Amino acid sequence: MSLPAHRRRWFTLCALTASAALVTIPPSASASAAGHGGGSPFGPRTLAQLAKERVHTVGAASSKAPLAQAEDDDGGNEADEIAEGADQYAEARTSPGVVAPGAYGAAWNSLQNLRDTGGHWRNVTDLPYNSDDPRYRDFDSNSSGGSGYVTGRMAAMAADDDGYVYAGSAGGGVWRSRTGGGHWTPISDRLPSQSTGALAVDGGGRLWLGTGEASTNSDAYLGSGVYVLAHPHHGTFSARRRVGGDELESTTIHELRFGGGKVWAATSKGVWSHSTKRLGGHWKLEFAPNPDFLPGGSKAGDPDAPYKNIANDIAIDPQDPSKVVLAVGWRSGDDYNGFYTKSGGTWKRITSGLGDLPADADNVGNVTFARSADGSRYYAIDESPEQLNTNPDSGLEGIFVSKSGSPTGPWTKIADYKGLAADNSALNSPGYMPGVQAWYNQFLAVDPDDAEHVYAGLEEVYETKDGGGTWSTVGPYWNFGFSCWSIDPAEQTGDCNPTTHSDQHGVAIGRYHGTSYVYVGNDGGAYKRPVDGSQDAQGHATDWTSLNDGTIDTLQYYSVGIGKDLDHGGVSVTGGLQDNGQSILRSNDRIMGSNFGGDGGDTLTDPANGCDIAQEYVYLAVQVTQNCAVNDGSWTTDPSKATSYSVAPPDNATSEARFIAPLAADMKNSSTWIAGGRHIWAQTHGYAIRSGAEWKGLYDLGEGRTATAVAASGGKVYAAWCGPCNNQGFARGIAVGNADGTGWHDISLPADGTVPNRYLSGFAIDPKNADHVFLTVNGFSRAWTEGPGAGVGHVFESTDGGTTWKDVSANLPDVPADSAVVTANGGLAAATDLGVVYRAPGRTHWQRVGNLPAVAVLQLKTSPDGRTLYAATHGRGIYTFKVRDLD
Template sequence: MSSLTRRRRWLTICAITASAALVSLPAGAAPGRDGTPFGARALARLAAERTHSAGGDTHKVKAADEDDGNEADEIAEGADQYAEARTSPGIVAPGAYGAAWNSLGDLSGTGGRWHHVTGLPYDSDDPRYRDIDSNSSGGAGRVTGRMAAMAADDDGYVYAGSAGGGVWRSRTGGGHWQPISDRLSSQSTGALALDGAGRLWLGTGEATTNADAYLGSGVYVLSRPHDGTFSGRSRVGGDELESTTIHELRFGGGKVWAATSEGVWSHSTKRLTGPWKLEFAPNPDYLPGGSQAKDPSAAYKNIANDIAVDPKDPAKVVLAVGWRSGDDYNGFYTKVNGAWTRITSGLGDLPADPDDVGNVTFARSADGSRYYAIDQSPEQLNTNPDSGLEGIYVSKSGSPTGPWTKIADYKGLAADGSALTTSGYMPGVQAWYNQFLTVDPSDPEHVYAGLEEVYETKDGGTSWSTVGPYWNFGFSCWSIDPAEQTGDCHQTTHSDQHGVAIGRRHGRSYVYVGNDGGVYRRPVHGSQDSSGHATDWTSLNDGTIDTLQYYSVGIGRDLTHGGVSVTGGLQDNGQSVLRGDDKVMGSNFGGDGGDTLTDPADGCDIAEEYVYLAVQVTQNCAVNDGGWTTDPSKVTSYNVAPADNATGEARFIAPLAADQKNSATWIAGGRHVWVQTHGYAIRSGSEWTSVHDFGAGRTATAVAASGGKVYAAWCGPCNNQGFARGIAVGNADGTGWHDIALPGGGADGTVPNRYLSGFAVDPKNADHVYLAVNGFSRHWTEGPGAGVGHVFESRDGGTTWKDISANLPDVPTNSAVVTPNGGLAVATDLGVVYRAPGRTTWQRVGRLPAVAVLQLKLSPDGGTLYAATHGRGIYTFEVRDCG
């Protein structure tokens, strides 16, 4: 394949992210009208030909190197898998994360405190790592984790709400950020809005319906956003909106309206006490407490996306309601004679057919003369491989009831300077995930729209410019060889747009956009080149804001600069590398970063998983030598994926581990357990050997090895349609493999029938092993065999297990590590807990915000614990401080 094609194979349109308060969708996909699963239409390069059974488990995926699919299926698959780890075998009741957070607060604490490692700029264009498999020179510049919502005022204050790392404030028009929501039990942002009194409203629970979005704990208001911080006391109303996601907050008629995953609610903006009022839920029986609340499709049945309030008559409101992949209740609703009624005609070009109404965003001009809307179509999503976008519309009457006129579709946007077309995509390919819309307060015909890219019209939609193209790859200004690059490629934004705001600083207006790479700014009336691309974007990800969403972390000695090299795989931000003397992190691999292996003896020996076990290895940190060649003898990184990557028989984030006693022996898990013994000198996927086959329909969820003894956990089916799990044990040389009997399937004292997420092997005794179990215990989970407990211990090589959860909060656990003193540290969705040697109870390790910790690793000398959080970067804790 060509070098550019090989590069693109590692670039993702998006992937997935987080904080704490429950996954919004049940595991697996809700059944569609034809009995097939709901979900995004075939969108992944790596999953282009995925076919699902009715249960959503059996599938076939085209080989990654064929590189001819697009990404939405990949995103949807990743979403299902992240969710199913926390929900299968059943449906999790609302309030589970809130109860766990309270229980965590009741634990005694260890000494010591966490130290922030990644609180410095992260340059995705770092020229040191402009390897053929990196994203360097794509134009996104400095990045951080996904931003779900933005707000800005006219005094230079900017507010950024992240997917899993809380809300941040800048007093300088962007930059020098401060976290302002760390005291809340949910760090997942759904919506931010400033009201007419200057108060900042926060709706928790990200509503992008992606893999790692978490439910929230309600709506909060900050009366003094310039200098205050959110607290539990600032919550509006009661607990009515706990365990929901909130897509938008809108104001009108003395009310704040909330579009949530459980219908549309309202509350007085003057009196903030008292309960929220449920204005409309199309299927109330599926709400918590209803007769159908335990139905597997309940979470899909009352999704509201936005609210449009008529500026001339605030009593006239239009609701955009419906699940992105379609349902009979989808559509636009308004009140007729006191009852909410679906609008079936009179909207003009804006569709009334439920099949054409999915995720919708409204925007109103400041003078009330215009309303605009973006509509994602379930019909397009399910039938059109090019785009899910139905269109962008304007109501020139200023009324949300129209009539509406279509002013853009995906073909027109593609012709207006889009970079997607150079990469085989079309605008709106992920319109169910990527949307924003705003109107210039000083000009009702000046509009910014966000999908995968940022678009601008200055004439009410007659013409459009792609002011924030997806990347610079494919443009004539770009070349993989710096000697041939013309040098006139301008910085663009990161891809996948979610939030937007317009504010002023020092008398000048700026537009702020939030996306999968953080926050970017340009003047509202900015400059463009001849292709319509903006020439004046500025990244505001200055390192003071760290919302990076890590799946993994790796640590090794930095033999060149001293200290250690820290690396990790990220949601849609590749692989970060922080050398011993770095002031700026770089990115040596692009796309999504999955699991990571780093040689403790040499931190530039790195193996990074993309997705589905697409493993890439480097022995020089992928530092480019200036050759820009695909010559196998000169490249700086190598594709060494085991065969399960090509057949699609591995999970989205698949497990990868090195033997504790021999770092040259690696274990990888898909349908098979794979072993290779060449360490970082591996150069081909053919060097892996299958030592065990779990069987068709099963895939590894965790692997670990010590002294040649291997533990491997699997699931299959992995969602709540017949969920099953198990453990196999054997040797790295292929001998002695056998399945472990896990009797009881959830009876007290036995390993629950839930997702098995991690092993920790005692380095002194390979038969002594700990098991981390994800999901919630049966108190919260409606499903067969959910069982109780989250941490289990075996002293006989996995033959028998004992529940050692004791006072551990009932919260999903993700990984564990045995500390040098014999203690046990466990990563959970709400932080890290520790059990000291000889003790039976657990302590809270330091104090982190309510953020998911997905992986723990020890430093090469064993003295420092590294925590990869999915929303607040990487932190360290000194093991001696654990006690």
């Protein structure tokens, strides 16, 4: 079964949080842009070829085996795109070198010392977001896919038998529900890290939080350690309740496991343990396969250091807690990968005796364990580096059971990707089958009341009630492609049941009012169903409930657009999201809708008409609408009769643009747009553009270079670029010219490092003078980055059209700066990975704007009247701030 031709790749890049340091993925993990172009009438967003024609590629491979480019013009390769987008997100923050641990923690402390402006932030997206909004049901949205209400990625879940549920998000902290899910409250806002790696409730009812998302995607940040909440029904996390010292700062934490009076932590820096009774004192390093690569070691500065001590999970024998098995290894393979246990006082790799569970390093990658409550069964999911690097269909080695209850086995395979695909999965086509992203998607849970009743999460949710003899796809990827679905509701052959969002990460089982529920966390938020729920004839669950009721806002925005709502007054707010398309909130809406699917990149909205919208998918795949993409009732799949149009610049077809590529409108003329890939492009038809052929090439940045930021005012254009963009020879530069194609040239940046050799992330042009411009610079200064030319500073100013620059960072914390905007009062607001800062007119020092949690703000824009500042956060939705309150 192939996925329908009019659906785009919904689920791609994997997300973010702000914390103590950034996860870095080596050049190894990147993928070439999967093909794009106009071969299909549905443009580069279509989903069909993703399933049908995924070429033989290596997914997230080692540095010795870079990912190959998919050859299909229309579908592309979602698994490769995830790795590519993740790699590029990391490049911006790490190049030209390796960032030392503790960089984000130091920046957070510096930010706390800044003087605050007046005023406060207001969240405008704290209401339900309906991915199935019927107003936008067409082939450019995911409406009717079945995921319902969504929010940002949930990395971990926990629950108890008193109806309390805890959801740990990738970038927006930990949330609590007292009602079995829903009616959420944030409980970790006071911590310096809002990135969740693991959540666990111990036998005494305490809630343990391991910070630092561990899905090895590069727009996830490292954490600040492990915290305990003694009374989770009522309290909130405090930095004072951190377990141990600073040993686990700047790590990711994949799992927390308990046994023998200890809590064990599987981290990106090996396996550690700590007493569960005495929370003070140091963590003990139990095992690191390559200790020389740990901080302080002789090879700590090696570019591969972050990948040399990754631990994925820990299995503790319930009969003898001294018997422990460690699952260790980088997802794409390394000679240290494998299962380890202690023998003769030393940790040694298990080389035989595991049964079907592989012992060789090539077949042990990302692993998740789960133990039955009665101790009679152990289960495991194993992602195989060999499969990942060679098999175009899936990276899943399999699902296994140890019927002895011991983690040493013997283990028996009870599922593989072909069997799961045959169980009415939505992923049953060559090139995209269950486990294709097993390095990123995994969870496993056993029903406490039945050792043979198991839930497994990959891209979808699977259930077995007989210990793995048979499986059901209870949470299919989506409803597209099943007989119950048609784009025209009148032609559906049945009613599709709600499903979960795809890409599963966290799971928990708890009780509410006497009923046991399974809670799952994925790229669309949190969902639940009764543990013993109902299924239809295909084995799909009929009883999923979305818990994303709007009281929890962990949406991960890349961009924001604001325009007047001509139909209802006020403004319309749109934004591009990680894995949740494009949101649209009109002034009379009580529920946000999703009018475009896929990942949402940059956004352009006509200030004079909020229904004129340009939405970028990835790699400059731009779509435009002039009616908010509202379906006209025709249910057509004919793009010539559509309410939106594919208008991608040519660099999209040649894969010469970044995953999230820059797109901007001229500040003085909203009909002139600038886009950047290898080339700088312009088009002058505004929102009336109907074809990619209407773009005009302005300037060729050069082979191997690609634009990182563009801006224009009154016809003057600024473009920043990098190439190479990773830390292997990183280079950057600025080109300037005019929108009519004249006057283009590269600026000669001085060799004295006035502008650092780091990723140039954004321009802010003075609306009164196009030659007066500010530049934001990502990454960390040389105090944290060991790389040539890392320099210092994050905000620079030019008064001569970019010819010369001056560092105006002053007391700005040393933290990646993502964008900036000149406010109506002449001040300058800058977005950073830890919030927003502001420099008042005529001042040199910066202030902290409001009191956001430690969340990244990727873009700032102002309202059409200039009175309101809008912040697109990558983990806590969109916020507004009154400009008058800045001074």
